[in-house]
Each structure stands twice: as structure tokens, then as C-alpha cells.
Amino acid sequence: MxxxxxxxxxxxxxxxxxxxxxxAATKNYVDMEIAVLVNARKIKSDVRPKNVNGQTLVELRSIVKSLGAKLELQGKVITIAKGDRIVQLTIGEKKATVNGREVPLMLPANVEKGRTLVPMRFVSEALGEEVVWDHVNRYVWIGHKNVxxxxxxxxxxxxxxxxxxxxxxxxxxxxxxxxxxxxxxxxxxxxxxxxxxxxxxxxxxxxxxxxxxxxxxxxxxxxxxxxxxxxxxxxxxxxxxxxxxxxxxxxxxxxxxxxxxxxxxxxxxxxxxxxxxxxxxxxxxxxxxxxxxxxxxxxxxxxxxxxxxx
Known part of the structure; x- marks a missing residue:
């Protein structure tokens, strides 16, 4: 409902x-979906964030768009460009590159309902944005928190x-x-x-x-x-x-x-x-x-x- x-x-x-x-944040029973916020605003996505083996996975394209970056997909290879940063990752692999430097991923990028999901910390590594996990509100804060x-x-x-x-x-x-x-x-x-x-x-x-x-x-x-x-x-x-x-x-x-x-x-x-x-x-x-x-x-x-x- x-x-x-x-x-x-x-x-x-x-x-x-x-x-x-x-x-985990309260003694009472409550079911709260994880939400991603970019600069204190929730972002829309066809796929909700989810927790896998203690890692929060977020939908990549909507975050990239909200941050003003560009994303291209060729086969299984995803390329993200923002300013002087070029990020590449391959669906199914537990690594990515940022300006040619290899960055390990806790979990491989995967596809759900046609959308690519990646570990939330990857956004910080790849695009240079601060990422904070708010366990009480179940929010993933990306960027500033000026409500x-x-x-x-x-x-x-x-x-x-x-x-x-x-x-x-x-x-x-x-x-x-x-x-x-x-x-x-x-x-x-x-x-x-x-x-x-x-x-x-x-x-x-x-x-x-x-x-x-x-x-x-x-x-x-x-x-x-x-x-x-x-x-x-x-x-x-x-x-x-x-x-x-x-x-x-x-x-x-x-x-x-x-x-x-x-x-x-x-x-x-x-x-x-x-x-x-x-x-x-x-x-x-x-x-x-x-x-x-x-x-x-x-x-x-x-x-x-x-x-x-x-």
C-alpha cells in the first residue's frame, strides 16, 4: 500500500x-525500502536499491544522470564520462577502471529489469562523490545533504x-x-x-x-x-x-x-x-x-x- x-x-x-x-535501527517492526538521494533529492528508478550479502546495490543510470554525467553501453561494457573522469566497467566482472586505474568492486555489476546495478561505494570511487549510508532512514546519500x-x-x-x-x-x-x-x-x-x-x-x-x-x-x-x-x-x-x-x-x-x-x-x-x-x-x-x-x-x-x- x-x-x-x-x-x-x-x-x-x-x-x-x-x-x-x-x-536494525529500531526496536519496533517497520519495513522500509532503501532510497537513493542525490544532493538531498530522491531519484526515480525502475529498479529499487537492494541489499546483497551486506552490500547495497544501486541502479547506475539514474544516479549518473542526476550527477550530470554521461553513460554509454556497448555490449557488456559501460563507459561513464564526467568532467575529466572516464570510468569503464563490464557487467558480470568485479572490477572497473577510473582513468585507466583499476578499481575492485565488492560485487560484480549485474542487470535487473534491463537496469545495471552496482555497489553504492563504486559511485564514490568512480565519480568522486561522497556517499553515506544512513542505516536509520535506509537512505543512500550521494553528494551534499542540504535538505x-x-x-x-x-x-x-x-x-x-x-x-x-x-x-x-x-x-x-x-x-x-x-x-x-x-x-x-x-x-x-x-x-x-x-x-x-x-x-x-x-x-x-x-x-x-x-x-x-x-x-x-x-x-x-x-x-x-x-x-x-x-x-x-x-x-x-x-x-x-x-x-x-x-x-x-x-x-x-x-x-x-x-x-x-x-x-x-x-x-x-x-x-x-x-x-x-x-x-x-x-x-x-x-x-x-x-x-x-x-x-x-x-x-x-x-x-x-x-x-x-x-
Whole structure:
């Protein structure tokens, strides 16, 4: 299941499906696909990165194109040119040459779905770019890591088509602009490919679904901020249902170096007392049309956030 998150008054992101496979970076269960970023932007490819015997393999052509290099294929021989660098490698062989100098490969280049996969470290050796493996976010960072501001990455649109989802008194917490004393009029729809983005000075690296060993399902946000004890709240939107607030489960928060993981419940007992929903425990991520992030600022990049989960 692929999902999206909305902002500006709505922020949109993609949430991956829950899987009973534990990530090495967290005590909870979460299944996250590896993503490649060139200069802090995700790149599109027909083939996802994958891990083989502890080595991360990435699709070569899309990275080469994003770095402004040229790639030519003749038979099994691949030639890459960038500036004064000439790189050659042969599919199936565990070596390459950079300006005539032989460079060993941990794994041979191979072809999958018509695309060539190579060890990610080869990009650094071949094209002179810094490559960093982010095990918490499962990101391969290539080049600089200057994450753009939300307002620079996503264009705001009119909020009117989304107002039908904002029902109940708690909607005012999201819709009301404390600075202008008026209702917000714009929203930025953030797609999975738009992550990571900086919202009001805080970097949101990614958002996923996670489940505990006891079966509770949470949204999990990965950020560079260690928010105070109250944490960051989210809210859930459904047609014909009241807006449902979700506070962060602060006791579950995890700190991994400069990265903080925040957890917010999907189905919560609070819905029974606050919204008079008797079958609150039946709520599933598939029932939710939009998920939002409740921020406490009215700056350009930190208007109310939410996401399309269809």
C-alpha cells in the first residue's frame, strides 16, 4: 500500500505498509525500502536499491544522470564520462577502471529489469562523490545533504477542495491561522518523492508505519529534532468523521545520533471518550484518507500538515 501526506495546511507523504520484519535501527517492526538521494533529492528508478550479502546495490543510470554525467553501453561494457573522469566497467566482472586505474568492486555489476546495478561505494570511487549510508532512514546519500525548505520543494494549492475532511471542533486547531486571525487558504501536497523536507527548521526525513510486538500500529516520523516532552501531534481525516487528534507516544521515542523517531497511534481509545466512537479499535490505516502533522507555528513552511493515504 502506498500513501501520501499533505501540508501548508496539509502535508502529504507516503507511508509504507506494516511488515513483520524488524529494522536494525529500531526496536519496533517497520519495513522500509532503501532510497537513493542525490544532493538531498530522491531519484526515480525502475529498479529499487537492494541489499546483497551486506552490500547495497544501486541502479547506475539514474544516479549518473542526476550527477550530470554521461553513460554509454556497448555490449557488456559501460563507459561513464564526467568532467575529466572516464570510468569503464563490464557487467558480470568485479572490477572497473577510473582513468585507466583499476578499481575492485565488492560485487560484480549485474542487470535487473534491463537496469545495471552496482555497489553504492563504486559511485564514490568512480565519480568522486561522497556517499553515506544512513542505516536509520535506509537512505543512500550521494553528494551534499542540504535538505530544501518545504516552500521551495512543493507548490501550495487552494485548500477549499480539502475542507470537507475537516469536521469537528478540533478542526479549528488545524485550520485557524493565529497570525492572521483567519482560516488558512493554501495547502502543499507532499508526495513520497518530496522527502526529506525542512518544515519550519525541522527536517522530516521520512514517515512510515510501524507495529509493536503486541500489534499496535503507529505512524513513525523520522526527524532531526528532539521535540519536548509533548512531542509532535498528528491528526487523522476521514469523510463523514470528526478530525481525530493523536499525541506522540513520548515513551516510545527513540534517539539514534542526530535522528529522532516519533510514534503516533492509529487506533486509539481516546476516540471513544472524545468523539463517542464505540468501535474505535476497528480503525485501520486503510480507513484514513489523510494524515496530518499538527505544528505550532504559522510560518510559511509550517502551516497545518496532512497526507492522502489512498
Amino acid at each position: 502506498k500513501n501520501k501526506l499533505l501540508t501548508a495546511l496539509i502535508l502529504a507523504f507516503a507511508i509504507t505498509s506494516v511488515s513483520p520484519v524488524a529494522s 530544501p525548505k518545504l516552500e521551495d520543494a512543493v507548490e501550495a494549492v487552494e485548500i477549499k477542495p480539502f475542507l470537507k475532511y475537516f469536521k469537528g471542533t478540533d478542526s479549528e486547531l488545524v485550520l485557524f491561522n493565529r497570525t492572521t486571525q483567519k482560516q488558512h487558504t493554501k495547502v502543499c501536497v507532499i508526495k513520497e518523492m518530496d522527502f526529506p523536507v525542512s518544515i519550519d527548521g525541522e527536517i522530516y526525513y521520512r514517515m512510515d508505519l510501524a507495529t509493536t510486538a503486541t500489534g499496535y500500529v503507529y505512524t513513525r516520523a523520522s526527524t532531526n529534532d528532539n521535540t519536548g516532552t509533548m512531542g509532535t501531534s498528528t491528526y487523522l481525516l476521514q469523510t463523514g468523521q470528526p478530525l481525530k487528534l493523536r499525541g506522540e507516544a513520548a515513551g516510545m521515542r527513540e534517539k539514534h545520533g542526530d535522528i529522532t523517531l516519533h510514534y503516533n497511534l492509529i487506533a486509539s481509545r481516546v476516540d471513544k471518550s472524545r468523539y463517542q466512537i464505540k468501535d474505535w479499535e476497528k480503525l485501520r490505516i486503510t480507513n484514513i484518507e489523510y494524515l496530518g502533522i499538527l505544528l505550532h507555528s504559522d510560518s510559511a513552511g509550517a502551516l497545518p500538515q496532512l497526507g492522502n493515504l489512498s
